[in-house]
Every structure is written in structure tokens, then in C-alpha cells.
Amino acid sequence: MGLLSRPPTAFEERVYAALREIPRGRVVTYAVLAQHLNCRSAQAVGQALKRNPFAPDVPCHRVIRSDGFLGGYAGKLRGERVERKRNILARESVRFDEDGRLRDEGCLWRWED
DNA sequence: CGCAGATGGCTAG
């Protein structure tokens, strides 16, 4: 029972639906995701992701920052959880530099809006 | 380089 026993809002469902469209081995930035959702706030997207990192169906690990850095994971900006995020992405053939910056920008997913 | 402000949606009171 978690602290997250709250029904998802319409906005959150939009975020999750968009995340599912991202194929394995690709990543999106908070800004691009927000833009696809017709939302001008990348922070709102990040906040929605923070509240629901519980579902394996929702690949919240495929969302990074616009500058190519990993960003946060499971509520943390740095530390072991972010390392886990990098590990998961590495498993999907998405490699990062030592600093934590995305190597191949070709992994960035784009929508056809 | 670092920091403050903008930004939009969500939660708590």
C-alpha cells in the first residue's frame, strides 16, 4: 500500500500512453514529451513520472533531459537509482558517457506530429 | 560557469 494509492489523473494517463509509444532502445526528453502532449511544461511531466515509477509497463526510464543527461529516477536526481536507470538503458543499447551524457543522439525518439 | 526566474499541471490545506 503505498503512498501512491491514488487513481491516475487524465494528464498522467496521457503521459503513460505516450511513453508506451516509445520503442525499446529509444529515449525522449522531458521537453519533447511535453510538447507531444501539447503541454508547455516539462516539469509537469517529470512530476507525473515521479509519482508512478511503479509500473514496468510504463518505461519511465526512457525519459532524459534535453541536454542529454540522464535526469532523475525513482524520485532521485543522483545516486544509486540513477545508476539503475543508466543500467536499464544500457540493456536497451542506449549507452551513456562517463559523465552520464547520452552518446548516440540517434537514440532520441521523435513523434510525427 | 552558476543562479534565478519562467512555466504548466498537480497536491495539500
Added chain:
DNA sequence: CTAGCCATCTGCG
């Protein structure tokens, strides 16, 4: 309704 949060972004010094 208001005020404050956010896993960001941009611009300014």
C-alpha cells in the same frame, strides 16, 4: 480558492 512543489528549461551576469 491559494500556495507551494517538480525527475526541467532558458536566459542573464
